[in-house]
Amino acid sequence: xxxxxxxxxxxxxxxxxLEAYLRRGGYEAARxxxxxxxxxDVITEVRKAxxxxxxxxxxxxxxxxxxxxxxGAGPKYLCVNADxxxxxxxxxxxxxxxxxxxxxxxxxxxxxxxxxxxAFIYVRGEYGRIAGRLREAIAEAEDEGFLGGGIFGxxxxxxxxxxxxxxxxxxxxxxxxxxxxxxxxxxxxxKPPFPAVVGLFxxxxxxxxxxxxxxxxxxxxxxxxxxxxRGLPKDGGTRLFxxxxxxxxxxxxxxxxxxQLRTIIEIHAGGPPEGVAIKAVIPxxxxxxxxxxxxxxxxxxxxxxxxxGSMLGSAGIIVIGDKIPILDVLKVxxxxxAHESCGQCTPCRIGTSWIHKTVxxxxxxxxxxxxxxxxxxxxxxxxxxTLCPMGDAAALPVQALVTKxxxxxxxxxxx
Amino acid sequence: MSYAPSAAAVKKxxxxxxxxxxxxxxxxxxxxxxxxELGCVPPEAETWVAAKxxxxxxxxxxVLSFYxxxxxxxxxxxxxxxxxxxxxxxxxxxxxxxxxxxxLHVGPDGTTxxxxxxxxxxxxxxxxxxxPCLQIDGIDHGPVTRDGVAALLEELRAHE
Ligand SMILES: Cc1cc2nc3c(=O)[nH]c(=O)nc-3n(C[C@H](O)[C@H](O)[C@H](O)COP(=O)(O)O)c2cc1C
Ligand code: FES
Numbered sequence: 001x002x003x004x005x006x007x008x009x010x011x012x013x014x015x016x017x018l019e020a021y022l023r024r025g026g027y028e029a030a031r032x033x034x035x036x037x038x039x040x041d042v043i044t045e046v047r048k049a050x051x052x053x054x055x056x057x058x059x060x061x062x063x064x065x066x067x068x069x070x071x072g073a074g075p076k077y078l079c080v081n082a083d084x085x086x087x088x089x090x091x092x093x094x095x096x097x098x099x100x101x102x103x104x105x106x107x108x109x110x111x112x113x114x115x116x117x118x119a120f121i122y123v124r125g126e127y128g129r130i131a132g133r134l135r136e137a138i139a140e141a142e143d144e145g146f147l148g149g150g151i152f153g154x155x156x157x158x159x160x161x162x163x164x165x166x167x168x169x170x171x172x173x174x175x176x177x178x179x180x181x182x183x184x185x186x187x188x189x190x191k192p193p194f195p196a197v198v199g200l201f202x203x204x205x206x207x208x209x210x211x212x213x214x215x216x217x218x219x220x221x222x223x224x225x226x227x228x229x230r231g232l233p234k235d236g237g238t239r240l241f242x243x244x245x246x247x248x249x250x251x252x253x254x255x256x257x258x259x260q261l262r263t264i265i266e267i268h269a270g271g272p273p274e275g276v277a278i279k280a281v282i283p284x285x286x287x288x289x290x291x292x293x294x295x296x297x298x299x300x301x302x303x304x305x306x307x308x309g310s311m312l313g314s315a316g317i318i319v320i321g322d323k324i325p326i327l328d329v330l331k332v333x334x335x336x337x338a339h340e341s342c343g344q345c346t347p348c349r350i351g352t353s354w355i356h357k358t359v360x361x362x363x364x365x366x367x368x369x370x371x372x373x374x375x376x377x378x379x380x381x382x383x384x385x386t387l388c389p390m391g392d393a394a395a396l397p398v399q400a401l402v403t404k405x406x407x408x409x410x411x412x413x414x415x
Numbered sequence: 416m417s418y419a420p421s422a423a424a425v426k427k428x429x430x431x432x433x434x435x436x437x438x439x440x441x442x443x444x445x446x447x448x449x450x451x452e453l454g455c456v457p458p459e460a461e462t463w464v465a466a467k468x469x470x471x472x473x474x475x476x477x478v479l480s481f482y483x484x485x486x487x488x489x490x491x492x493x494x495x496x497x498x499x500x501x502x503x504x505x506x507x508x509x510x511x512x513x514x515x516x517x518x519l520h521v522g523p524d525g526t527t528x529x530x531x532x533x534x535x536x537x538x539x540x541x542x543x544x545x546x547p548c549l550q551i552d553g554i555d556h557g558p559v560t561r562d563g564v565a566a567l568l569e570e571l572r573a574h575e
Contacts, residue, residue, distance in 0.1 A: 075436070087500040087539035118436075125447075125484045126496075126540055128553050161434050166443055166482035169538065183442030184474070185481040201436050244502035244543035251544045286501055286539075316543070318501055332501045336538055342481075 006222070006230075008214050008240060009098050009254055016133065018140045021101040027146050029221035030108045034154050037220075042113030046216060048224035050236035054091075055081050055172075055209030056285070056313045057389075058235075058302035061216075065114050067196035068204045077200040078111050078119035079181065079207045083165055083172035085124060086285035087336065088316030091240035092210035094252050096123070096130050099214065100137035104147060104160070106213035109220050111158045114206050118159050122177050125166040135162055169340040173388045174207045176342065187344045188388035211240055231257030235301045239315050243269040246276050246321030258304070262296040265319055276321040280405070284313025286333060287393035289400030290320070310400070326405040327363060327412045330398065334359040337394035348391045351382040355398060367413035372402055418459035424452050428467065439470045442478055446485060455486040483537070491526040491533035493571055496550045499536045502543035506558065511547050512536060514561045518568060532571070 004010040005024040014020050021027070033042050047062030068076060080103070084092040095103055107119050123131045138160050141147040149157045168186045170176045176186035178200050199205025215237050219227045228236040239257050241264050244250045248270030255264065261283060265271060272278055280290040283300065289310040291298070298308045305312045320329060338356035343349045355378050358371050368374075379395035379402075386392075402409060420428065427448055432441040445468065449460050456464075456479055465472040479485045497515060499508045512523070515534055519527050526533040540555070542548045548557025549564075556567060 084541045085539065088502055088543055089539070090541045090543050093541050124541070125482070126537075126550065126553075159434065164444055164447060166447070167484035167537075168482050180443065181440060182437070183440045183468070183470075183478070185477055201440075242544060244546055245505045250502075250546070282501070318505070318543070320505065324505060328504065329501065332499070332504050336500060339538065 006218060007254055008102065008211065008238065009094050009252060015098050016100055016137065018101060018137070018144065021099070025221070026101055026217075027105055027141075027144075029217040029219075030105045030112075030146065031152050033109045033220050034112050034152050034156050039113045039115060042109060042220065045224050046113070046219055049219040049227040050224075050231070050234050051212065051215055051219060051227070052235055052302055053209055054211035054215075054239070054314070055174075056086065056287075056311075058312060061110075061208060061212050064196060064208075065110065065206055067194065068114050068206055069197065070115065072204075075118060075201070075203045076114065076116045077203055077205045078107060078114070078116045079174075079177060079195075079200060079205055080107060080119065080121040080213060081172060081174065081177060081207060081209045082121055082123040082127070083177060084127070084210075084314075085169040085172045085340075086287060086314040086316060088242065088244060088282060088285050088318040089314040090242050090244075091252060091315065093127060093130060094240065095210050095214050096127065096134055100134050101141065102214045102217055103210055104137060104141050106216035107160065108147060108151065108158055109216050110206065110208065110213060112156055116206065117157050119161070120181055120200070121160065121162050122171070122181060123162060123164055124171075125164050128164060131162050131164055138162070168342075169336075170342045170388075170390060173390060175388065177207065178205065185342070187342045188390070190387055232301055235303065239300065239312075241268075241300065242314075242316045243319065244316070245319035246272045246278065246324075247319050248273055255300075258299045258301040260296075261291070261298050261300050261317070264300065264317065265296065269317075269319070272319065272321055276323060278319060279322045279324065280320040280326070280329070280401075282318040282320070282397070283315075284311050285316040286318070286336065287311075287397055288313045289396050290329075290404065292404055325412065326401055326408050327359070330359050330401050330409070331363055333397055333401070337390075337398075341390065341394070345386040345388075345391065347382045347385040348394065351378045351391070352394050354378050355394075362409075362413055365415055367415065369413065371413055372406065372409055375402055418453075418457070418463050420449060420452055420460075420463070424448055432468070439468045439474070442468060442470070442475070443482070446475070446478065450485060453489075454492075455489045457487065489530075491531050493532045493552055494535060495532060496535045496537045496540070498538070498540045498542070498546070498548050500539035500543075502539070503546040503548060506546040508547040511549070511559060511561070511564060514564055518565070531575075 052058040171186035175189035180186040195205045334356040338352040382391040382395040461475040545557030
């Protein structure tokens with residue numbers, strides 16, 4: 001068995017082609033599931049494997065699938081979240097480009113387990129060219145009988161539709177994504193009901209991230225215990241850690257869940273360039289509260305980062321060097337959330353734009369002594385007061401920067 | 416003015432609509448086909464799409480005004496999207512944007528007077544390990560330098 005066979009991002013030549021995937025043992029797990037397993041056993045195995053959602057929230061995938069009602073005459077849907085809008089994140093792109101068949105195989109297994117016959121892959125509009133390759137892979141899989149009608153000659157069918165977004169961060173939020181597939185503005189829905197019960201076209205729907213589903217063939221093919229052995233006892237498998245910013249070797253590193261953050265930055269990504277020291281690290285995409293240089297001994301898994309007051313999120317690690325003013329980071333952050341708020345909930349719509357205006361004013365040298373407290377208060381007013389988690393996603397990282405780098409920001413205000 | 420897409424576009428649109436359980440769900444991909452053909456989605460196209468999908472015209476306007484990739488007015492033949500989110504900013508995106516503005520004599524969201532190039536600044540393109548980065552007509556480039564950008568502009572000119 002080559003190491004490539006168990007990697008989400010294989011290194012072999014032409015890794016995205018069907019022949020290459022078959023050489024790596026591709027579609028054997030789907031064959032095993034469809035031909036020899038009961039659907040409920042598929043879900044049980046994934047639950048045992050401790051596969052937590054790679055889209056951001058870390059919700060256990062098998063548990064989520066178990067919430068979708070069994071049986072029933074009406075349709076059920078699977079939606080794959082390939083919106084990848086979280087700044088600092090570029091992992092799903094790599095799976096789509098280097099290993100699309102593993103995603104397709106994971107979808108087939110998930111759909112079989114949950115009893116789904118139609119799936120949508122929601123790909124962000126900016127990945128239009130990548131979606132082309134995905135469509136080719138889907139056509140190849142259909143030709144070989146791995147997808148479409150009567151998969152592996154069984155009675156199980158799965159149709160897959162690629163749906164392109166059109167530039168809106170909020171469409172990565174699962175219910176906004178449903179609205180967007182239905183041809184509307186991406187405005188999140190009130191939960192409950194959760195999508196597992198009332199989702200796409202009002203039918204029960206499972207929604208998972210690309211990386212989450214790409215792990216499923218490994219679990220079914222090699223078993224839950226093997227998968228747990230690749231990560232932590234309650235948080236199985238590897239993780240695609242994306243490193244960008246002030247490091248010598250920016251890139252994607254596939255490492256065991258629970259690898260130490262400092263190791264990823266210093267050893268794998270080569271640490272900061274000559275003459276640069278680390279000022280801050282954002283560990284899981286822009287929405288994850290920043291860590292100070294003395295906080296980097298944390299392990300990169302969902303629970304450890306939550307304990308450290310941040311989150312693993314999308315595992316996009318952004319390293320900020322000491323030459324960059326924190327105010328510049330805050331400006332980008334504030335602008336981004338103000339621009340991307342869908343406008344539906346007042347605290348998020350007004351809060352993000354007010355924070356943005358205040359930060360810009362400080363940047364123009366017009367800061368007031370009360371500004372930093374004002375920003376913290378505005379952020380407080382957003383937390384937990386919006387339909388979707390975007391209010392928190394915008395408030396928490398801003399609060400972390402203002403709190404942890406207060407001295408530096410005070411100086412910028414006083415300037 | 417009334418609008419009807421080319422026969423090829425209509426065929427494509429029918430193919431797109433077919434697998435959706437509800438026709439109206441095909442709105443985003445259908446608008447993309449229209450925009451690819453016309454360079455934008457003008458009001459007369461809104462009317463055509465609404466009739467095609469059996470929805471109120473206001474639904475089209477709601478969607479066009481929400482998603483940043485849709486345009487209601489014509490843009491340049493070539494669209495340069497420059498990322499200005501955090502990883503790219505840390506790698507010097509503002510300098511690249513400044514350089515492009517200077518070379519093209521346009522501000523962000525501006526089109527060169529000859530209608531050739533529109534410059535747009537965008538949030539993260541999901542290519543942060545290649546920052547600073549940009550997309551020209553959907554093709555990714557990065558990491559780019561001032562010289563690299565100058566060469567890309569030269570190439571665009573050569574392809575005229
Ligand atoms: C504002 C916002 C943006 C999000 N963007 C993404 C995204 O781009 N990709 C993604 O997979 N999940 C994103 N999520 C998380 C999804 O809502 C959802 O939790 C996820 O798709 C579930 O899949 P998983 O359980 O496999 O992680 C976002 C959430 C929020 C609140
Ligand atoms: S920040 Fe520019 S591509 Fe991600």
